[in-house]
């Protein structure tokens with residue numbers, strides 16, 4: 001599978017996308033299938049990889065940067081490279097486990113979620129070739145989390161009622177407070 005390794009270096013100072021935050025309606029849309037794997041898609045994938053590593057994050061779905069298409073980029077732990085999954089789907093899942101997930105669109109909050117433990121992802125790579133990846137632990141979670149983004153589903157929808165109540169209150173309080181600047185004083 002062609003890796004996107006080295007892109008972050010090649011991109012250098014290339015601009016990054018801004019990551020959409022909870023409350024942005026684009027995060028609630030169901031994304032459309034990718035019909036053309038072309039240069040335009042490759043370019044946005046490159047910028048998404050840089051955006052993901054800058055964040056830093058282990059995965060980033062297209063709607064998180066305002067593109068309502070079904071793909072996400074991720075850091076593959078095995079090959080230590082960035083990859084893209086286009087028109088991805090989970091074709092097999094088994095087991096169940098609890099995991100605390102983070103989300104770049106809802107920063108600084110952990111979401112404790114029960115999901116299938118083992119999943120098999122089927123997707124197309126940047127050349128349009130089909131690939132399958134079996135994953136559990138961090139990668140298994142990340143695949144399911146990113147796929148949710150393509151359906152307009154957020155981590156907050158997956159937690160239990162009690163957790164959701166606490167998180168909603170926290171988010172509401174956060175809205176009332178001016179966020180810390182990126183370059184705080186010492």
Ligand SMILES: [Zn+2]
Pocket residue numbers: 102103104105145149
């Ligand atoms: Zn997320």
